[in-house]
Structures are given as C-alpha cells and as structure tokens.
Amino acid sequence: MNDQDRNDSSESEEQDKVIHEYDGIEEYDNRLPRWWLFTLFGSVVFAAVYWSGYHILKSDELPRAAYEQQVAAARAKEAERIKAAGTVTADGLVLLSKDLGTVGKGKDIFATNCVACHRADGGGGIGPNLTDDHWIHGGKPDELYRTVTEGVPAKGMLAWGPVLGPEKVQDVVAYVLTLRNANVQGGKAPQGDIVVP
Numbered sequence: 658m659n660d661q662d663r664n665d666s667s668e669s670e671e672q673d674k675v676i677h678e679y680d681g682i683e684e685y686d687n688r689l690p691r692w693w694l695f696t697l698f699g700s701v702v703f704a705a706v707y708w709s710g711y712h713i714l715k716s717d718e719l720p721r722a723a724y725e726q727q728v729a730a731a732r733a734k735e736a737e738r739i740k741a742a743g744t745v746t747a748d749g750l751v752l753l754s755k756d757l758g759t760v761g762k763g764k765d766i767f768a769t770n771c772v773a774c775h776r777a778d779g780g781g782g783i784g785p786n787l788t789d790d791h792w793i794h795g796g797k798p799d800e801l802y803r804t805v806t807e808g809v810p811a812k813g814m815l816a817w818g819p820v821l822g823p824e825k826v827q828d829v830v831a832y833v834l835t836l837r838n839a840n841v842q843g844g845k846a847p848q849g850d851i852v853v854p
C-alpha cells in the first residue's frame with residue numbers, strides 16, 4: 658500500500674489506524690473485535706461471580722467437600738446394607754469401620770461399657786491395650802467380633818453378645834478397629850501375638 662492509496666481511504670478509518678513499521682513489516686492498530694472483548698470481559702465477570710459465590714457467599718460446597726460428603730453418604734448406605742444383611746464378615750466389619758455414623762455409635766458404646774477396663778483411649782488397664790498390634794484372641798475383624806460377643810469370662814471379659822445384641826457389638830467392634838495400631842501414649846504393654854492387619 659503506498660501513500661497515495663492510503664490517502665484515498667476515508668478520514669475516520671485513517672484515525673483508527675496507527676501504523677507501526679519495522680523492517681518493512683507494517684502493523685495496524687486495529688480495534689479488537691467486539692466478540693473478542695465480550696469474551697474477555699465476560700470471563701472476568703464470570704470468574705468474579707463464580708469465585709465470590711463459592712468462597713465468600715459459600716453458596717455451594719467446594720468440590721472436595723462435596724466429594725467427601727458423597728463418599729460419607731455412600732459409606733453410610735453401605736453400612737445400612739451390611740447391617741440389614743445380618744451376616745457378620747471381616748470385610749463387612751472393615752467397611753463399617755469406615756462409616757462415621759457406625760463408628761460414632763461404637764464410640765458411645767465403648768465409652769459406656771468398655772472404658773472401665775480398656776481405658777478411655779483404648780490404651781488398656783484391667784483389659785489389654787486395644788491400640789497396639791498384639792492380640793491375645795486374634796486381631797482380625799471377625800476374631801474381634803467373636804471375642805467381644807463371647808467374651809473371655811475366665812479372665813473377666815464379659816460376653817457382650819447377649820448384653821448388647823449383634824448390631825451394637827458390630828458398632829463397637831467397628832470402633833475398636835479404628836483404634837488398632839493407634840499406639841496411644843502410656844498404653845499397657847503388648848500381650849499376645851503380633852497381627853498384621
């Protein structure tokens with residue numbers, strides 16, 4: 658485009674265009690297309706609304722919290738299914754030990770019935786430490802269930818099955834499973850054999 662051609666173009670168009678020239682390459686300072694600006698400012702506005710919606714107004718759960726809630730709900734449902742099935746299995750007890758509702762009930766049952774001999778944190782006293790990896794009567798979930806249900810009457814551990822009923826025994830065993838290997842401070846010395854869970 659020579660100077661003559663440029664002079665031919667309309668006056669107003671000419672004002673919009675500032676030419677940068679370098680090394681023979683010319684560049685016009687054109688206005689950005691409307692759709693482009695709309696997308697840019699639209700994104701900025703969207704980001705501001707989206708961010709304040711989640712972080713200031715807290716109108717919805719953040720994805721991580723929402724995910725954890727869904728996992729907790731799925732575990733609660735699974736726990737219900739396991740309890741309804743009526744058969745007690747090692748896998749079922751492990752799943753129950755991951756359900757906050759079941760573990761919470763188990764903790765209450767433990768606080769009412771077990772702390773006198775096993776201490777509030779499970780560290781042991783009259784009864785053995787439930788937070789180490791040593792077990793006298795087996796540390797597998799179904800073995801714990803059996804020990805708690807049948808007790809060890811000769812040693813002062815009651816048979817809790819008839820006292821609590823199978824569902825509450827499951828709850829309290831689910832809680833005891835969360836104590837395994839917690840190794841609380843000042844716990845009673847290990848008794849029995851090492852069990853790798």
Ligand code: HEC
Pocket residue numbers: 766767770771772773774775783784785787791792793794795801804805809812813814815817829830833848849
């Ligand atoms: C009156 C005291 C006493 C109470 C209350 C008691 N326990 Fe025990 N528990 C014992 C004793 C003692 C033993 C150890 C038995 C042995 O030496 O064979 C034991 C053993 C156990 C074991 C087996 C530990 C192992 O190493 O194999 C588990 C599990 C257990 N108790 C859970 C419970 C739960 C759950 C409760 C409450 C529902 C409870 N106990 C209440 C005294 C008690």
